Amino acid sequence: MAPSKPRVIYWLRTDLRLHDSPALKAALDLKPDCLYPVWCWDPHYVYRARVGPNRWQYLLDCQSDFSASITKLNPKSKLFVIREAPQTLLTKLFKAWKITHLVFEKDTDAYARERDENVMRQAKEAGVEVIVKMGRTLYDPDELVKANGGKPTMSITQVQKAAEKLGVVAKPIPTPESLPNPGDTALDFDHTQPSPNPDFNDIQRDSKDKSYTNLSGPGGDFAVPTMSELGLKRATTQHRGGETLALKALDDIISNTKYTATFSKPETAPTAFSPQSTTLLSPHHHFGSLSVRLFYWSVMDVLKAYKSNQSTIPTNLIGQLLFRDMYFAAQAPLGYPFAQTVGNSHCRFIPWHLPSKVDPCNGLITGEHHVDTPEAETWFQRWKWGKTGFPWIDALMRQLRQEGWIHHLGRHAVACFLTRGGCYIDWERGAEVFEEWLIDHEVACNTGNWQWLSCTAFYSQFYRCYSPIAFPKKTDAKGEFVRHFCPELKDYPDKFIYEPWKAPIADQKKAGCLIKGDGDETEGEGGVKFYPKPMFDFNVRRTICIDAIKNAYHVNLYGDDAKVKDGTWRDLFSDNAEGLTEGKSAKDAMNRNNKVKSGEEASGDTGVDQDEGEAAEVGEETKGEDRQGKSPGKRKRGKGQGTLDGHFGGRRLRDKH
DNA sequence: CCGGAAGTTGCTCTA
DNA sequence: ATAGAGCAACTTCCG
Numbered sequence: 001m002a003p004s005k006p007r008v009i010y011w012l013r014t015d016l017r018l019h020d021s022p023a024l025k026a027a028l029d030l031k032p033d034c035l036y037p038v039w040c041w042d043p044h045y046v047y048r049a050r051v052g053p054n055r056w057q058y059l060l061d062c063q064s065d066f067s068a069s070i071t072k073l074n075p076k077s078k079l080f081v082i083r084e085a086p087q088t089l090l091t092k093l094f095k096a097w098k099i100t101h102l103v104f105e106k107d108t109d110a111y112a113r114e115r116d117e118n119v120m121r122q123a124k125e126a127g128v129e130v131i132v133k134m135g136r137t138l139y140d141p142d143e144l145v146k147a148n149g150g151k152p153t154m155s156i157t158q159v160q161k162a163a164e165k166l167g168v169v170a171k172p173i174p175t176p177e178s179l180p181n182p183g184d185t186a187l188d189f190d191h192t193q194p195s196p197n198p199d200f201n202d203i204q205r206d207s208k209d210k211s212y213t214n215l216s217g218p219g220g221d222f223a224v225p226t227m228s229e230l231g232l233k234r235a236t237t238q239h240r241g242g243e244t245l246a247l248k249a250l251d252d253i254i255s256n257t258k259y260t261a262t263f264s265k266p267e268t269a270p271t272a273f274s275p276q277s278t279t280l281l282s283p284h285h286h287f288g289s290l291s292v293r294l295f296y297w298s299v300m301d302v303l304k305a306y307k308s309n310q311s312t313i314p315t316n317l318i319g320q321l322l323f324r325d326m327y328f329a330a331q332a333p334l335g336y337p338f339a340q341t342v343g344n345s346h347c348r349f350i351p352w353h354l355p356s357k358v359d360p361c362n363g364l365i366t367g368e369h370h371v372d373t374p375e376a377e378t379w380f381q382r383w384k385w386g387k388t389g390f391p392w393i394d395a396l397m398r399q400l401r402q403e404g405w406i407h408h409l410g411r412h413a414v415a416c417f418l419t420r421g422g423c424y425i426d427w428e429r430g431a432e433v434f435e436e437w438l439i440d441h442e443v444a445c446n447t448g449n450w451q452w453l454s455c456t457a458f459y460s461q462f463y464r465c466y467s468p469i470a471f472p473k474k475t476d477a478k479g480e481f482v483r484h485f486c487p488e489l490k491d492y493p494d495k496f497i498y499e500p501w502k503a504p505i506a507d508q509k510k511a512g513c514l515i516k517g518d519g520d521e522t523e524g525e526g527g528v529k530f531y532p533k534p535m536f537d538f539n540v541r542r543t544i545c546i547d548a549i550k551n552a553y554h555v556n557l558y559g560d561d562a563k564v565k566d567g568t569w570r571d572l573f574s575d576n577a578e579g580l581t582e583g584k585s586a587k588d589a590m591n592r593n594n595k596v597k598s599g600e601e602a603s604g605d606t607g608v609d610q611d612e613g614e615a616a617e618v619g620e621e622t623k624g625e626d627r628q629g630k631s632p633g634k635r636k637r638g639k640g641q642g643t644l645d646g647h648f649g650g651r652r653l654r655d656k657h
Numbered sequence: 658c659c660g661g662a663a664g665t666t667g668c669t670c671t672a
Numbered sequence: 673a674t675a676g677a678g679c680a681a682c683t684t685c686c687g
Contacts, residue, residue, distance in 0.1 A: 157664090266666035
C-alpha cells in the first residue's frame, strides 16, 4: 500500500497552548496533509468530576484563546470542540475523516490512563498510528518513578535524586509559525448520548445543561461552549485563563528579577490578596496554557544572572515545580487509590470523622460519606461555607469560593484546621471541596497536599499545628485580609480581629456586628450584623487532635491494610479515642449485625455504615491507653500494592479539570 | 545498624 | 522588634 499523506487529529486535553508543545511539534513533524485540532467534550468531567463555574469559565477562556491563536496562524483552522466522549467519538472520527495519525500529550492521571488505553486500542484496530509525547511536567512521571526504584516519590530528596538520573529538563520548543488546514468536517455518524447519572455538577447549574444537544454545538460550527450552553451559574472569579494572559503573566514575573530570584515560599504572605504574594501561574499550568518547562528555564536564566541573596530548592520557584512533579510521580504508580485512603499503600489510616463511603465492587470512594456524628457534619458545613467563627479560616474559605484561588499557606491553614488541627475530619472531605472550587485543581497536587497537611503521607510533624490566630498575625497584624473577605468584621479593633468573640459587647455594638449564633443569621434588627461564635475552643481541639494522631501513628495502619477494609482496625483503638473509632464495642456490634445478616459478605467498606445512629462521644480528651505497641518502628509493608492496573467498573470521582 | 541532622512553610516565651 | 530556645516528637536521610 502506498503511504498516504498523513491526516492527523491533534487531541487536546492538558495542553491548551501553541508554545513549547512537544506533542504539537510531533504532529507537525508528520508534515500532515490536514490537521484537526480536536477537543472532546467529555461527560466524565461534565457530570462526574466536581467542577464549579469558576473553573468551567477558566477552561472556556483557555479554549477560546487557543482557538483564536490557531485561527491567527491559519484562518481555516480553529479548535474543534465536539460534544461526545472520546471513547466513543474518536473511532468514528477516524473513519469519517480518514485519519491516519492521532497525536496527544501524555496524561498520567488515573482516569486519563484508562481512557487513553481504551482509545489507543481502538486506534490500533482502525489502523491509526498513535503518537504520545510528554509535556505536562518537567519530567515524565513514569520515568521519575522508574528512576526512584519503581516507587512513588514521597519526598523532594527522592525527586531530586531520581531527576539527576534523567538529566536536565528539556528546553522549550518554539511556537509554530503556521498550521496545516483541517480537512472536511462532516460528521456523518450517530451521536452517542452520555448518561448524566449521577450528575455531581447539578448544583453548579441554574438552567438545563445542553452540552450534548448537537455534536458540533448549537451553531453547528464546533465553537467553544458558552456558560449558558452548559447551563452553568455565572463565574464569580476575576482570574481569567488563556495562553495569551499566561505568557503575559510569566513575562511580568520574570522581568521582576529580584522577585523571581529571591522568591521563597515560606516567606510569602498568605494574607496578601491584591496583589497576591505568589505567582498565580498554577491554573495556567493546570490547563496547559503555560508550559512548566518554559517557566522552569525562564527562572533558571534569571537565577544564572542574579547573584545576591538567591533562594534555593526547595523553597524557591524551581522547588515549587519539583513539588508538582513529586505529586505527579507519587500518583502515577498508585492510580485511583492515590486520591483516597482505602487501598492506598502510601497513605496512613486515621479514623477521621466523616469517612468516605466505599464501593465494595471496585474499592473506590463513591463521593458520599458517613455521618458518624452530627457535630462533625455541622463543623464540616461551617468550614466549607466560611462560618466557623474563626475569621482567618472563614475569610480564606470565602475567598476560595468567590475567587477559586487562595495562597498555598492559606490552603495549609484551612486544611490543618479541618483535619489534624481542629475538626479531625477526613481529608477526603476537604479535597472534594477544593476539587469543586479551585480554578487550579490538579488531582495529583490536591490530594497529595491534603495528605501532606493531614500528616497521612509526605509529612509527619503533626505537633506543628497552625493556629487560626497566631499564624495570620505574622503577616497581617491589622487583619486587612479578614476585613476584606469578612466585611461584617471590618470595623473591629485590630486587637480582636482574629478573635472577635473576645471583644466586649460595647466594642461589638460600636463595630456594628455582634458575635452571635452559628452563622445562619447574618443580620438583625436595625441593620446590625452577626458573625458566628467560634464553633469550638481551638486550643482544646488542638490538644485532642494531636493526641489522637499520635495514637493513630502508634497503631500504624496504612490504607491498604486488610484491617482497614474489613473494619477490624477498631480492635486497635480505644473505645473513647477521638474520631470514628467507637473501639471494640462498635466492633462487637458490627459482628452481631453481620451475624443477623448471615451469609452476607462484609461490606468492603470501612465497617462503619451500620452504626450511623450510634454517635461516639466526642470532645473528651483521651490518651489512647490501650495503644498497640509504644514504638511504631519500621512499617512492615504488605506485598506489591504498587500498581493498580485492574479493571474498574463504576464511577470515578477524582480527576483533573 | 546506629546516631545525629534535616525536613518548603508552628507557637510561645525570653532576652 | 527580632532572634533563639524550648516545646513535643514524627520520618527520612546520610555518614
